[in-house]
Amino acid sequence: MHTLLFLLLLAGTHSATARTHSLKYFYTGSSQVPNFPEFVGVGYVDEVQIIHYDSNTMKVELKQDWMLKATDSHYWERETRSFLGKQQTFKVDIEIAKERFNQTEGVHIIQWMYSCEWDDETGEVKGYEQFGYDGEDLISLDLETETWITQRPQAVITKLKWDNNKAQLAHLKNYLIQECPDWLKIFVEHGKSSLLRTELPSMSLLQKSPSSPVSCHATGFYPDSAMLFWRKDGEELHEDVYVGEVLPNHDGTFQMSTDLQVSSIPPEDWRRYDCVFQISGVKEDIVKRLDKDSVESNREKPTDVTTIIIIIVAAVVALAVVLAVVGFIVYRKRNAECLPSPGNDPNALNPLNPDKVSISSSETSS
Structure with a gap:
């Protein structure tokens, strides 16, 4: 599809509400990486993997049973042909990338990501397409201006070529704004028993030592559109607080944590602080009161x-x-x-x- 594909290290972003759904595809090509396929392609719906392909097996692997009901045999035939074509394209493009960066050998990786988002309440849709090479962002599509934005000079040639290809830009915009959301709606409908479920977390307060921050940890929740924050006397805190990212668990649920610096808080004031968990679709908050007796620690407790x-x-x-x-x-x-x-x-x-x-x-x- 494109003549140059680059690696993109994407920071994990999570929708602010469970009503926002996403369909994402990642394609990765590598050169001289030991024990790793030269080409890998994966697809996700709402951060749940639905499809996998690599150059070792050269087969499309289904990751969710409900995808069978959402598609037919023609869909999988098209997907297989698409992955095979991209595999050949990546093999050529990584050599072009090495030439652009004046490289002759060594380990190199390129990646391409495109995705769409759909808000099932407002109907709003968004589309994204991004590229990178060897761990650095390089070029991305701005749908508002219908132009490509470059982050490194080696991509200027590609930007000029793609900006002038109006037919290709129109095709990309139609796919990201129309076709991709249409598929996303189909997938969400057939996978709603899994994708639209709500699982509440278990929460715990952890502290390594008396001088360490108290970490509020929530794990086992779904979907990932959740918030975890500290509160004092009912007011949300922003100072002396560190909020971590939402991370996946092996079972498809998620976890996250937020730290509160307590070294300057008098012991008698601890109970004025709460850790609060909120998740889309659930009106009631899950609250964990900061209390000496409820904080778990690695240190040995004194014997009375x-x-x-x-x-x-x-x-x-x-x-x-x-x-x-x-x-x-x-x-x-x-x-x-x-x-x-x-x-x-x-x-x-x-x-x-x-x-x-x-x-x-x-x-x-x-």
Whole structure:
């Protein structure tokens, strides 16, 4: 499709509301990267992977069962041909990129991403197309001006060529604003039981040491359109607060955390602070009160005096029992040594008949 494709390292962005859906495709080509396919293509709906292709298998792999209902055999035939074509294009384009950057060998990666977003409440749609090379942004499409924006001088040649190709720009705009959202609506409808579900998180407060910030961690929630923030006396805090990114879990849910610097907060004021979790589609907030007893830590907790006394008493009692048992055993052993052995004593009673003496005893007496 394009003559030059570049690597783009994209910061993970998440929709502010669950009503905003996205369809994204990523294509990656590599040169001399060990144990990695030369070409990989993946697709996502609302951050959930739906399709995978790589140059090792040369097959389109379905990642969600509901995609079968959303498509037909012709769709997958077209997708397979599309991936095969892009694989060949990337192989050529990475050599062109190396030439543009005056490179002859070494490890190099190019990537192309395009996506569309659709707000199912307002009907608003947006489209994006971006490129990069070896870890740096290079060129992207501005749909408002219908021009390409470059970040590095090596892409100026490409920008001039693509800006002058009005037919190609019209095709891209139609795909990103019309065709891509149409497919996105179909996918959301067929996958709504999974995509439109809501899962609430488990929340915990963590602190490494008394001087460390308290981290409020929420995990296991879905969708990713969630907010996590600290509050004091009901007012949202912005100072002494660090908010982390939303990260995926292995099971398809998400996690995030936000840190509060507590070194300057008096212990008696801790309970004035709350950690609040909000997620689209749920009216009630999940609130975790900042409290010394609710904060988990790696450090050892001090043992109180009562616990120490109980441990000492238990140890003394156990020792006394052991000494008593040992004393009883010694006593029995000494008594046994003082008595004659029944097998050697001629006057011993017959163990089978206590009223009679042993045979050896009667013989001796006669």
